Amino acid sequence: MSKASLAPVFAPAEPMSAKIDALPISYQPSATTLDPDNWSDLRRQAHRMMDDMFDHLETLPDQPVWQCAPTEARETMTAPLPIDGTDLASAHAIFKEAILPYGGGNLHSGFMGWVQGAGTPVGMVAEMLAAGLNANLGGRDHMAIVVEQQITAWMRELFWFPAEADGLFLTGASQANFVALLIARTRVHAASRSEGTAFGPRLVAYTSDAVHGCVPRAMEMAGLGTASLRRVATNKAGQIDLSALRLQIRIDRAEGLTPFLLVGTAGAVNSGAFDDLGKLADIAAEHDLHFHVDGALGALGILSDEIRPLLAGIDRADSLAFDFHKWGHVPYDAGFLLVRNGAWQRATFASDAAYLTRAETGLAAGDWWPCDSGPDLSRGFRALKTWFTLKTYGLRALGDAMNANCALARALADRIAADPDLELLAPVSLNIVCFGYAPQGRGEDRTINRRIIERLHAAGRVAPSLTMIDGKPAIRAAFVNHRSTMSDVDALVEGVLAFGAADDAHN
Numbered sequence: 001m002s003k004a005s006l007a008p009v010f011a012p013a014e015p016m017s018a019k020i021d022a023l024p025i026s027y028q029p030s031a032t033t034l035d036p037d038n039w040s041d042l043r044r045q046a047h048r049m050m051d052d053m054f055d056h057l058e059t060l061p062d063q064p065v066w067q068c069a070p071t072e073a074r075e076t077m078t079a080p081l082p083i084d085g086t087d088l089a090s091a092h093a094i095f096k097e098a099i100l101p102y103g104g105g106n107l108h109s110g111f112m113g114w115v116q117g118a119g120t121p122v123g124m125v126a127e128m129l130a131a132g133l134n135a136n137l138g139g140r141d142h143m144a145i146v147v148e149q150q151i152t153a154w155m156r157e158l159f160w161f162p163a164e165a166d167g168l169f170l171t172g173a174s175q176a177n178f179v180a181l182l183i184a185r186t187r188v189h190a191a192s193r194s195e196g197t198a199f200g201p202r203l204v205a206y207t208s209d210a211v212h213g214c215v216p217r218a219m220e221m222a223g224l225g226t227a228s229l230r231r232v233a234t235n236k237a238g239q240i241d242l243s244a245l246r247l248q249i250r251i252d253r254a255e256g257l258t259p260f261l262l263v264g265t266a267g268a269v270n271s272g273a274f275d276d277l278g279k280l281a282d283i284a285a286e287h288d289l290h291f292h293v294d295g296a297l298g299a300l301g302i303l304s305d306e307i308r309p310l311l312a313g314i315d316r317a318d319s320l321a322f323d324f325h326k327w328g329h330v331p332y333d334a335g336f337l338l339v340r341n342g343a344w345q346r347a348t349f350a351s352d353a354a355y356l357t358r359a360e361t362g363l364a365a366g367d368w369w370p371c372d373s374g375p376d377l378s379r380g381f382r383a384l385k386t387w388f389t390l391k392t393y394g395l396r397a398l399g400d401a402m403n404a405n406c407a408l409a410r411a412l413a414d415r416i417a418a419d420p421d422l423e424l425l426a427p428v429s430l431n432i433v434c435f436g437y438a439p440q441g442r443g444e445d446r447t448i449n450r451r452i453i454e455r456l457h458a459a460g461r462v463a464p465s466l467t468m469i470d471g472k473p474a475i476r477a478a479f480v481n482h483r484s485t486m487s488d489v490d491a492l493v494e495g496v497l498a499f500g501a502a503d504d505a506h507n
């Protein structure tokens, strides 16, 4: 390399060393730890913070589902680097003024937009305990790891997976789907770990056109590319068309490609549809494909008598991704991946690093190190808030809350059917209703639905979301919140009718 190439291309206006000297940071080693000198002051303040949060949860019905954060609130987050600290009470005051009132709405009973969990007070305090422990679940021999294994054992039982099945927490179903894809890839092409995929078999995966966007993205991230994902057409019920799927697999095989993965959906994001998982398991077995189920929302429907029949065949999946943070109401984030054979996970992720050397006994012992089974080394204790949620509420209550959500969806569909000014725009499956404002003589222009939704959000009583049905705007109400009741359905219908009529009068 020539000497000249080592010269900086752009001379900084001010040398970095001068900038660093100018920072008023003291490099004197601190005489103390980050713990308080006075624990009783901290206790008082911390109890106040917890009580305030319970107050917030207790008074949700008196609050708007959403309100736009004003400039003053946003400006609190353009502050200079905090070189010197502030006391906890002052920082908490900023939280109360500028952060707490301007949430994303998903705690509130009027939240029907998108599919989001509502959280629980139990989950909240469990999260505090987990943070107190500050456990790192990459591995080693400590009880937090055993708690995560307890969740895996429960999920194995719940989904009738075999004894050699394993699993782990990930941030969400997006990551769980990605990790499953990597496992499927390594199963068919073990050398891909060292050689990549460029020179191996041309791998192709199959799913339906109702697939969640994270699956094509997983293909991109895995280096396989979205062109290698076949998005097979869906039938009227929103399920993957089985004969089209079979045909596509045959065509690809005939062209010398290597079909390796079939992704079924349990609870499609737009329509709530469930693929026929039993049939998909048959096809996967017949064609030697890894059968993965994206059950982000729907898999936990196994807790509901109403939804369970739609999941027939889920026990035959090779891997299953789902979210405790959606219909399970565990606080964000808590995604999970269950894998039929834990050896497939280790074959995909385990590696030997000297600093992770295992011991027979002592802290470095333990026969399950999650860092061997997934992409993360340092991992938080997501298992604890999940354990507390399942343990204290019980599966029955969680399932009942799902049934209640489905009943609200049916009640809304009935109100729509009975009202000449409203139209149902898609069959109601489970908990999702897509509809629009459509009095006689309005014609086919559905753009009014978009305006109605924005006005509903601004009014702050209910928050449905916008979706497109046949390319035209529709109002989408997804009932996931355990706090929602019939009064929220009433408020939605009344709000749509009132804003719709006002819009009509205005135009």
Ligand SMILES: *Cc1c(COP(=O)(O)O)cnc(C)c1O
Residues within 6 Å of the ligand: 115, 171, 172, 173, 174, 175, 212, 214, 265, 267, 268, 269, 294, 295, 296, 297, 323, 335
């Ligand atoms: C929400 C969802 C995902 C993504 O899950 P995250 O937890 O948000 O990463 C994937 N698939 C479906 C069907 C979903 O509903």
